[in-house]
Amino acid sequence: MFDNLASKFSSAFSSLRGKGRLKSGDISEIVAEIKSALLDSDVAISVAEDFTQKIQERAELVLDEVNKSTNPSQAIFNIVNEELITILGGSARRIRFAKKPPTVILLTGLQGAGKTSLAGKLAKYLKDQGNTPLLVASDLQRPNAVTQLQVVGESVKVPVFAPEPGNGVGDPIRVAKDGIKFAQDKLHNIVIVDTAGRLGVDAELMEQAKKIRDAIEPDEVLYVVDAMVGQDAVRTALAFQEGVGFDAVVLTKLDGDARGGAALSITQVTGKPIIFAATGEKVTDFDLFYPDRMASRILGLGDIQTLAEQAKNALDSETTAKLEKKFVEGEDFTLDDFLAQLEAMKKMGSMTKLLGMIPGANSGAMKKQLEQFDDSELIKTQAIVQSMTPLERNDPKVLNGSRRSRIAKGSGREVSEVNSLVERFTGAQKMMKQMRTGKGGMTLPPGMGGMGMPAAPIKKQQSQSKKKSRSGNPAKRALES
Amino acid sequence: MALFSKLLAKIRGSSISSGDWEEIERSLIESDLGATNTKEIIELAKKVRSDEIESAITDELRKWLSANSRDLASNFDRVTTILIVGVNGTGKTTSSAKLVANLNSKNKKVILAAADTFRAAATEQLQTWGERLGVRVVIGPQNGDPASVAFDAITKAKESGCEYLIVDTAGRLHTKSGLMDELGKVRRVIEKVSPVDEVLLVVDATTGQNGITQAKLFMESVAVTGLILTKMDGSAKGGVALAIERETGIPIKFIGTGESAADFAPFDAQSYLSGLIVN
Ligand SMILES: Nc1nc2c(ncn2[C@@H]2O[C@H](COP(=O)(O)OP(=O)(O)O)[C@@H](O)[C@H]2O)c(=O)[nH]1
Ligand SMILES: [Mg+2]
Numbered sequence: 001m002f003d004n005l006a007s008k009f010s011s012a013f014s015s016l017r018g019k020g021r022l023k024s025g026d027i028s029e030i031v032a033e034i035k036s037a038l039l040d041s042d043v044a045i046s047v048a049e050d051f052t053q054k055i056q057e058r059a060e061l062v063l064d065e066v067n068k069s070t071n072p073s074q075a076i077f078n079i080v081n082e083e084l085i086t087i088l089g090g091s092a093r094r095i096r097f098a099k100k101p102p103t104v105i106l107l108t109g110l111q112g113a114g115k116t117s118l119a120g121k122l123a124k125y126l127k128d129q130g131n132t133p134l135l136v137a138s139d140l141q142r143p144n145a146v147t148q149l150q151v152v153g154e155s156v157k158v159p160v161f162a163p164e165p166g167n168g169v170g171d172p173i174r175v176a177k178d179g180i181k182f183a184q185d186k187l188h189n190i191v192i193v194d195t196a197g198r199l200g201v202d203a204e205l206m207e208q209a210k211k212i213r214d215a216i217e218p219d220e221v222l223y224v225v226d227a228m229v230g231q232d233a234v235r236t237a238l239a240f241q242e243g244v245g246f247d248a249v250v251l252t253k254l255d256g257d258a259r260g261g262a263a264l265s266i267t268q269v270t271g272k273p274i275i276f277a278a279t280g281e282k283v284t285d286f287d288l289f290y291p292d293r294m295a296s297r298i299l300g301l302g303d304i305q306t307l308a309e310q311a312k313n314a315l316d317s318e319t320t321a322k323l324e325k326k327f328v329e330g331e332d333f334t335l336d337d338f339l340a341q342l343e344a345m346k347k348m349g350s351m352t353k354l355l356g357m358i359p360g361a362n363s364g365a366m367k368k369q370l371e372q373f374d375d376s377e378l379i380k381t382q383a384i385v386q387s388m389t390p391l392e393r394n395d396p397k398v399l400n401g402s403r404r405s406r407i408a409k410g411s412g413r414e415v416s417e418v419n420s421l422v423e424r425f426t427g428a429q430k431m432m433k434q435m436r437t438g439k440g441g442m443t444l445p446p447g448m449g450g451m452g453m454p455a456a457p458i459k460k461q462q463s464q465s466k467k468k469s470r471s472g473n474p475a476k477r478a479l480e481s
Numbered sequence: 482m483a484l485f486s487k488l489l490a491k492i493r494g495s496s497i498s499s500g501d502w503e504e505i506e507r508s509l510i511e512s513d514l515g516a517t518n519t520k521e522i523i524e525l526a527k528k529v530r531s532d533e534i535e536s537a538i539t540d541e542l543r544k545w546l547s548a549n550s551r552d553l554a555s556n557f558d559r560v561t562t563i564l565i566v567g568v569n570g571t572g573k574t575t576s577s578a579k580l581v582a583n584l585n586s587k588n589k590k591v592i593l594a595a596a597d598t599f600r601a602a603a604t605e606q607l608q609t610w611g612e613r614l615g616v617r618v619v620i621g622p623q624n625g626d627p628a629s630v631a632f633d634a635i636t637k638a639k640e641s642g643c644e645y646l647i648v649d650t651a652g653r654l655h656t657k658s659g660l661m662d663e664l665g666k667v668r669r670v671i672e673k674v675s676p677v678d679e680v681l682l683v684v685d686a687t688t689g690q691n692g693i694t695q696a697k698l699f700m701e702s703v704a705v706t707g708l709i710l711t712k713m714d715g716s717a718k719g720g721v722a723l724a725i726e727r728e729t730g731i732p733i734k735f736i737g738t739g740e741s742a743a744d745f746a747p748f749d750a751q752s753y754l755s756g757l758i759v760n
Contacts, residue, residue, distance in 0.1 A: 036516060041690070045507050111572070111740070113570065114569065142606075142740070143605075144605040144606040147606075148602035151601035201714075201715055226685075226687070230691075231512070231513050232686075232717035235716045236715070257656045281599070379660075386626075
């Protein structure tokens, strides 16, 4: 997100950098550029105006000071950065736990904002921290929202309180209330209540949301909002603030390229901080929201912390441990393991997304590299393996011509692609066998040996990367080593 | 929020202050037409007499509408296949159901394909609609290949002599090339059996400028033939759809105005355009 903003900022600043001493006119120039960048990024017009005015004032105020410093443009840059962090919510906010459990969290927002998926992610996040959350299915409106929450709950192994079938049947206020009671009885220390999406202009449904709130007295009301939203962000956020009220904001779908100006607008206009960010469709695609990181990202400084954390998560994965064990114990590496590897890689998130967090990723040359880079190779390979039967995955030797053409058809790939995958796989399998006689386990996450290729053990890989990189893309190459 | 029509009434006949222009500009930007588009309109409007401003603006916006047909494709000799695509949560499944209801009312024989095998309970959601509307839904296994559901559906549609096949697909962000390829594959697999006649991109009216990138990238991978603009019952004006029409030529074909199957209508330019400028 904020890609455009970041690149506009960096071009504005590079012209400043060339200037040395700054005059008042230089500042107006850059302020105008910042404003138009903000508007293109869907920042509400009133917020964009306030923001740029503040920058102008602060910069003018310290102009003499700034010009005495060794790097005047850097000083202006710092002002913009500071103001951005201020609007984005100051220091990072955390969930406030109730003194007396359970802590009750109520999710609200427009239709399609991503509340139900978020409920699952939040439950998993809190559970991983040692809590015992309960999910409550109070969206009785949208067809099969209850079923969706049940499936999501099952996948993160968090119980779901769903006494009503939904699809228009049942009273959401009652379900929410009973859910809290249930949590108290069963000693859950957190309750997450999913509610139906509603419009800011729908007075009746807003009244219902208020009733749910009053019935369960939540410790946190979270307003869930799609990062792709435009100028309506302010109107609707204010309607929810007035209608149910909320304590913090969750931004979803941040894995896209939305410029996400809504983040700035909503925090500025409602005075509420953004607390979490959802960055993908998997339950682990969920981060705390860090205003300072986001500001750095806007300014093209990259987001190294998030990158490091995501890499760590993938490294800690169960699959990795299982594969290591298999490797050490001398078991055969099968196509099923390979599939698990691919999953682990996907867990690391889209490569493009990760690379986007690297400092300088928004600069011209790097950006071009990123655009050329895609994860489709990975997905194609996965499709091929998924089209194989368990027998074939376990023992690729059975893959005769007719089986291969069936797999190609099933996965929508060419037979030659199937052939080449099998070839690469058998090669890797052989290599793994040879490696076993050597020492040392794998320390790289499986699959990191190259896009869509079975992992090569690390020793081998090092010698390979010295000789010749497999990719002409520097970003990709960096990941290979 | 500026009251655009009131403002126009106020300035009609009198001279316009720079503050008035700012207010018109704000109003257009707040409709999500985009900053650059708005600037262009303002410059144009500044050239006409003050009593002509409103019509000058509406005329200009009308020019941005696509010249492509807004009618839903239909064939007499074979099944008409419609692919429903878009980013997550825009209202694809609901719109699929609304299209069915629309075609039902014209006594067309319709079949649905639940090709969103990814999102939890997406298949069940479409099945619920299928039951409500009395229409058969072809399904596949959770996390299965969406293309094979689509293939199955087109085969069944042909066998059973359906006039329309509507394929609901999983939401995907346009930036995920792997998922966009998957959509291309769904299309290709259907076309092994019968042509795809419409690819309708579902855009949420609250969407900001990102909608333009969405349209361009979906266009690239599946050749979008029309837009369904949803959630027009809210406070958002859906101006990005006009920006999309201007930029890509993809016409808005339908408008969604609520959560039930009947909250759906063919695009009406007049009411849409006046919605953009009358705040
Ligand atoms: N108010 C309103 N809500 C809508 C409209 N279209 C869809 N929705 C709601 O938006 C949410 C997401 O819709 P869904 O069809 O599941 O989206 P999908 O993920 O794109 O398939 C649901 O709660 C729908 O009821 C509309 O035109 N107006
Ligand atoms: Mg859907």
